[in-house]
Amino acid sequence: MGLTAKSTGLGAVDQGLLIQKQTPADRVIALAGNPNVGKSTVFNALTHMRQHTGNWPGKTVSSAQGVHTFHQTNYILVDIPGTYSLMAHSQEEEVARDFLCFGGADAAIVVCDATCLERNLNLVLQTLEITPNVVVCVNLMDEAAKKGIRIDFESLERQLGVKVVATSARQKQGLTSLMQQVEALFGQSGPPNACQVRYLPAIEEALAMLIPVLTPYVQNRLPARWVALRLLDKDESLCAALGRFLGLDLLKEPPVAAALEQAHAHLQNAGIAQQTLRDKIIACIVLCAEGICADSVFFSNPQHQARDRKLDKWLTSRKTGIPIMLLLLLGVLWLTIAGANYPSALLWQGLYWIEGHLTNLFAFLGAPGWLHGALVLGVWRTLAWVVSVMLPPMAIFFPLFTLLEDFGYLPRVAFNLDNRFRKCGACGKQALTMTMGFGCNAAGVTGCRIIDSPRERLIAILTNNFVPCNGRFPPPT
Amino acid sequence: MCQPFSLDTLQEGQSARVDQILATGPMRRRLQDIGLIQGTQVKCLQKSPSGNPVAYFIRGAAIALRLEDSRLIYMQP
Numbered sequence: 001m002g003l004t005a006k007s008t009g010l011g012a013v014d015q016g017l018l019i020q021k022q023t024p025a026d027r028v029i030a031l032a033g034n035p036n037v038g039k040s041t042v043f044n045a046l047t048h049m050r051q052h053t054g055n056w057p058g059k060t061v062s063s064a065q066g067v068h069t070f071h072q073t074n075y076i077l078v079d080i081p082g083t084y085s086l087m088a089h090s091q092e093e094e095v096a097r098d099f100l101c102f103g104g105a106d107a108a109i110v111v112c113d114a115t116c117l118e119r120n121l122n123l124v125l126q127t128l129e130i131t132p133n134v135v136v137c138v139n140l141m142d143e144a145a146k147k148g149i150r151i152d153f154e155s156l157e158r159q160l161g162v163k164v165v166a167t168s169a170r171q172k173q174g175l176t177s178l179m180q181q182v183e184a185l186f187g188q189s190g191p192p193n194a195c196q197v198r199y200l201p202a203i204e205e206a207l208a209m210l211i212p213v214l215t216p217y218v219q220n221r222l223p224a225r226w227v228a229l230r231l232l233d234k235d236e237s238l239c240a241a242l243g244r245f246l247g248l249d250l251l252k253e254p255p256v257a258a259a260l261e262q263a264h265a266h267l268q269n270a271g272i273a274q275q276t277l278r279d280k281i282i283a284c285i286v287l288c289a290e291g292i293c294a295d296s297v298f299f300s301n302p303q304h305q306a307r308d309r310k311l312d313k314w315l316t317s318r319k320t321g322i323p324i325m326l327l328l329l330l331g332v333l334w335l336t337i338a339g340a341n342y343p344s345a346l347l348w349q350g351l352y353w354i355e356g357h358l359t360n361l362f363a364f365l366g367a368p369g370w371l372h373g374a375l376v377l378g379v380w381r382t383l384a385w386v387v388s389v390m391l392p393p394m395a396i397f398f399p400l401f402t403l404l405e406d407f408g409y410l411p412r413v414a415f416n417l418d419n420r421f422r423k424c425g426a427c428g429k430q431a432l433t434m435t436m437g438f439g440c441n442a443a444g445v446t447g448c449r450i451i452d453s454p455r456e457r458l459i460a461i462l463t464n465n466f467v468p469c470n471g472r473f474p475p476p477t
Numbered sequence: 478m479c480q481p482f483s484l485d486t487l488q489e490g491q492s493a494r495v496d497q498i499l500a501t502g503p504m505r506r507r508l509q510d511i512g513l514i515q516g517t518q519v520k521c522l523q524k525s526p527s528g529n530p531v532a533y534f535i536r537g538a539a540i541a542l543r544l545e546d547s548r549l550i551y552m553q554p
Contacts, residue, residue: 084510089503116538119512283514290512290536297537312523312532321526415541419527422543428530452507 033111035082114144121289132194202270206263340392351384437467
């Protein structure tokens with residue numbers, strides 16, 4: 001966790017939408033994607049930034065930005081929050097949508113998880129409704145290969161109408177071709193002919209009534225079809241954002257209001273009530289993704305699934321699940337505490353040895369006692385103490401925790417423990433953030449973003465403090 | 478036409494299709510985000526040690542649902 005001056009403090013939350021171009025020729029690329037698809041890994045690999053690396057999901061606090069130079073052109077990559085959709089159900093989704101619509105991005109890269117591409121295509125299809133200047137980056141290809149998943153990229157490109165690149169960002173594979181395709185977007189005479197989701201006939205007819213009326217208002221700044229869809233859906237947060245962007249309230253414009261009323265009446269006559277409209281819109285997107293995947297994604301290794309399931313029988317079953325979990329977690333804690341003693345003692349000895357020499361130096365210089373007390377016995381000894389107590393356990397605990405994460409064991413811990421946490425009004429995922437808290441409470445609290453329910457998240461944040469982080473372990477003597 | 482039944486009664490290893498989602502608010506949207514709509518095939522993978530939550534296979538991913546949520550999803554065989 002890079003708790004840098006930039007990632008914390010007052011400016012941490014709202015720095016996202018201010019793009020710092022170095023030259024006017026710089027191109028702004030939004031990096032979108034579902035949570036936990038390796039979006040930040042792609043971002044870090046391209047921009048050589050380190051402050052957002054971590055192995056737990058949902059760690060993009062706000063929109064981080066970094067520069068990637070490719071063929072003498074600067075590409076400013078903006079890592080927007082990971083979301084499943086752009087319907088603005090949550091704050092993250094609103095930030096993501098606002099950046100794609102109004103943030104001034106020249107193009108977008110949508111990062112997808114190759115191991116469950118179908119679910120990820122929902123976001124791709126929604127992004128294509130906002131802008132056709134998209135390159136789809138199918139990441140985690142290494143994981144998909146392990147699971148025996150084969151993806152027909154030609155078919156994907158043909159159906160989506162935009163370029164699709166395979167990457168394994170952790171191995172730094174495919175990133176050059178990703179940037180080549182992003183560069184190619186700007187060389188073309190026009191935007192790619194991106195796939196558009198077809199909605200139910202009645203919705204399409206209602207859209208057709210709105211689009212011609214909206215076109216003069218939005219001009220080329222936003223796709224009229226998408227704005228029409230959102231107005232039909234009565235998306236209030238978008239109306240407010242549109243009002244700020246266009247400088248006028250679309251709903252108060254008489255032609256728009258009249259056309260919207262007519263379109264709503266048309267939907268009503270077709271039997272689509274306002275309450276079910278959003279369900280129908282989402283269903284059309286999901287079915288479109290399903291159709292695309294049916295022709296492009298193949299599962300060639302059914303045994304792998306079977307192996308996974310067999311492992312799950314051991315790791316999460318009634319008889320063996322809890323004992324195995326306790327053993328593993330105790331093992332991690334034991335290795336951390338017992339293992340950290342040796343480097344801790346060494347560090348303490350080394351730093352204490354330096355303190356002795358500092359004392360001699362102060363005596364040699366004839367420094368007053370209060371100065372020696374403040375600097376050597378105060379500043380230096382505290383520093384030595386903190387470093388020797390905190391550094392070794394962290395250096396052991398976090399890699400072990402990462403190892404468990406890489407094996408995919410952590411979600412199973414949450415699964416095993418959810419019932420007990422639920423009885424306390426909390427969420428099983430809190431088991432992970434609390435374990436994280438043993439390493440560092442700050443990291444534990446940040447990790448609480450993985451918890452969906454706001455109430456359960458708040459409980460996890462507030463109670464994380466009760467986990468003794470290694471700074472509160474007894475110091476070596 | 479078979480009688481719809483709620484998802485929490487699906488046994489390990491069984492599959493069924495979604496008939497109706499009665500969940501509302503954030504949970505409904507969360508389910509839609511993972512592609513759970515009318516007609517989606519769901520397979521029950523495994524119960525957790527205490528029987529709640531239960532893991533389901535939905536569109537290529539394993540998803541754990543609590544009983545209070547799976548009770549609000551109606552299925553057709």
